[in-house]
Amino acid sequence: MDTNHLDKQNFFDLGNLNTLRQDALKSDASPEASKEALKKAAAQFESIFTQMLLKSMRKANEAFEDKDSPFNSSGVKFFEEMHDQQLSVDLSSKGSLGLADLIVQQLSPDAKNFTPSSVLRTVDNFSSDRRANGQSTASKTQPDSVDTTSSTQQKPLFENADDFISTVWEHAKTAAEKIGLNPAVMVAQAALETGWGKHVINKSDGNSSFNLFNIKSDKSWQGDKANKVTLEFEQGTPVKKQASFRAYDSIKDSVNDFVQFLTDNPRYQEALQNTAKPAAFLDSLQKAGYATDPNYADKIKQVLNRTELKTLATTLVRQGVN
Known part of the structure; x- marks a missing residue:
């Protein structure tokens, strides 16, 4: 999708929102103007989504930060956030995620023969997902009476x-x-x-x-066992380890x-x-x-x-x- 209108856009330029509003008002004039306004709005939405994604990634990494490091000061984080905000605009201008294309495809008034399943991932499209959900991976041409009682999916121990x-x-x-x-x-x-x-x-x-x-199960435990990757803290730092637990x-x-x-x-x-x-x-x-x-x-x-x-x-x- 053509997103050249974002190439020189600045995240902190509030005039961009007014431009989007003006384009939306002009969209009643012609189909071309309407489609162009939709493209700009979709690209803007992708930019906002990318910013939220980057912010979540930064947040998830806070647990591993050294609080005493000068690179983790409030001043550094302030400019880091500004960088991520502008980066979200730059990524959207290049169509990196492709989210804007999907939005335009779904919302275009002139879309023909459009079905969401043609562009969106659904569980039925992937046999690996069907196996993960305990569903049969047999062909759709197989009888509906296929026995699925052998599934290893277990009922939750507690409802709520x-x-x-x-x-x-x-x-x-x-x-x-x-x-x-x-x-x-x-x-x-x-x-x-x-x-x-x-x-x-x-x-x-x-x-x-x-x-x-x-x-956990140590050498003294004579019963059944279950293995799992667990998160342990070593000197205040979380570390993933494989451990054996009692069953x-x-x-x-x-x-x-x-x-x-x-x-x-x-x-x-x-x-x-x-x-x-x-x-x-x-x-x-x-x-x-x-x-x-x-x-x-x-x-x-x-x-x-x-x-x-x-x-x-x-x-x-x-x-x-x-």
Whole structure:
């Protein structure tokens, strides 16, 4: 698409928006003017999208930045943002992403025989996507009665956050009593470790490991195992590592083993002495090295203070779930 009108455009020139408005008003005069105005608006949208993309990339990289480096000062970031904003305009002027072309193709009033599937990627177009979603990759000419019961796709353990809380609470209540801990603390920690049950580690056969606390398997562990790439913090820097985790037969086994794991390890004795004080318990747990994330305890406290957890926990206590 011809985007020469952006070649000399400056991101900070507010007159560009007024130009787009004027072109839109003139578009009623002729089809050619209307199409030209559409091209300019589409290119402007691509520029905005590119800017958002660059901003998100910068944001994602903040976790790896050295806060003490002079290259990460507020002044540097200010000019860096200005650079990215102008870069988005330059990239759009060259049609680098091709997004403007798609917009023009879909919105052109004179488009003939246009169907979105001709330019947009859909799941049905890629057999790899169909396999990832547990769908058959057989030809469309095959009978609809093809047996798909052999799919390895597993049903989620929990339907939503409320289901996660009530299900885990049922087992955590009994296990937590053994060490005098509020079961809500165990539920909050499991929620942080698994994203409210959405990211429980699976075994190699696709079945769930039921490991709600991401306890790793060492030489002393004689049970089943599940491997996964995990993010560890080394001297404050996140590093990806392949690790082996314990696998259980049920949620109940996972919760009980968590209590047993703390009880059997001498380094967690201070934490066990503070079970009556959730905040002190979590601080002692982190101090003992349960997780390498320097903000691990604070993150669990934030989950523990969430309204939905407090409300549902209060309801479960009143109902006497055990």
